[in-house]
Amino acid sequence: MPTDTPTLISKQFQTPLCPMVAATTDRGICLLEMGSPDRQEREHAELEAAFECQMTPGNHPLLDQLEAELMAYFTGDLTDFTIPLDTPGTQWQRKVWNALTTIPYGQTVSYGQLAQQLENPGGSRAVGLANGKNRVSIIIPCHRVIAADGTLHGYGGGLDRKRWLLDHEQLHSGAGLFTS
Numbered sequence: 001m002p003t004d005t006p007t008l009i010s011k012q013f014q015t016p017l018c019p020m021v022a023a024t025t026d027r028g029i030c031l032l033e034m035g036s037p038d039r040q041e042r043e044h045a046e047l048e049a050a051f052e053c054q055m056t057p058g059n060h061p062l063l064d065q066l067e068a069e070l071m072a073y074f075t076g077d078l079t080d081f082t083i084p085l086d087t088p089g090t091q092w093q094r095k096v097w098n099a100l101t102t103i104p105y106g107q108t109v110s111y112g113q114l115a116q117q118l119e120n121p122g123g124s125r126a127v128g129l130a131n132g133k134n135r136v137s138i139i140i141p142c143h144r145v146i147a148a149d150g151t152l153h154g155y156g157g158g159l160d161r162k163r164w165l166l167d168h169e170q171l172h173s174g175a176g177l178f179t180s
Contacts, residue, residue: 008047008055011063016074017164018157020137023047023055024062028084032066032136034157043135050088073138076172079105081139089133096130103144106173108166110148128154138165 010023010031021040023031030047033040044055065083072078087097099118103109111131115123127145134142137157143165147153155162 006051006053007060008051008053009058009060009063010044010055011057011059011067013067013070015070017161017168020070022063022066024060024066025051025086026060026062028086029062029066029136029139030086030088032070032139034137034161039156047088047135070138074168076168079169079173083139085136085139087136087140089130092126093130093133096127097134097136097140100131100134100140100142100145103141105141106169108144108146111145112148114145124148132156144169 007026008023008030010021013020013022018034020032020034022029022033023044030051031043033043048055062083069078069081069083073081087094089097095118096114099114109117111124111127115121115127118127120126131142131145132154134140134156137143143155143157143162152159152162152166
């Protein structure tokens with residue numbers, strides 16, 4: 001029987017890339033993090049404040065679905081996630097995060113291209129800041145955003161992991177790394 005009391009359940013997964021921490025509400029995944037312990041602690045606190053409840057370790061059907069989809073992603077068998085999301089943020093952040101989900105698997109765009117797409121010319125920095133607030137890595141594919149000169153910048157999980165994810169997607173998609 002559903003309740004009005006929010007729940008925030010977390011679980012750690014082992015992946016081919018690194019250990020990841022995920023969290024869900026009853027509505028959808030709100031966290032998939034591979035960053036530093038400090039980053040994870042900050043994001044936990046932000047989510048607890050946003051949902052007005054404590055995060056507790058445990059099991060949840062959405063975490064089971066997430067784990068299955070992640071494993072399929074890492075084997076190259078999944079290019080589009082179907083897991084529902086529950087991502088609190090500002091209107092601008094949610095607009096950027098939604099745009100990130102439209103970047104095709106195996107492709108990249110620049111911060112400037114994404115800003116143009118969002119009808120905010122010159123908004124590269126604003127896109128980058130919203131990108132950095134994404135708490136759901138891989139599913140909201142902020143790793144697919146690169147600098148205009150093709151270099152990698154600003155990834156909460158570390159640039160080595162961003163490169164790994166881009167190489168992984170390029171390998172399994174057959175696309176060129178810097179297509180838009």
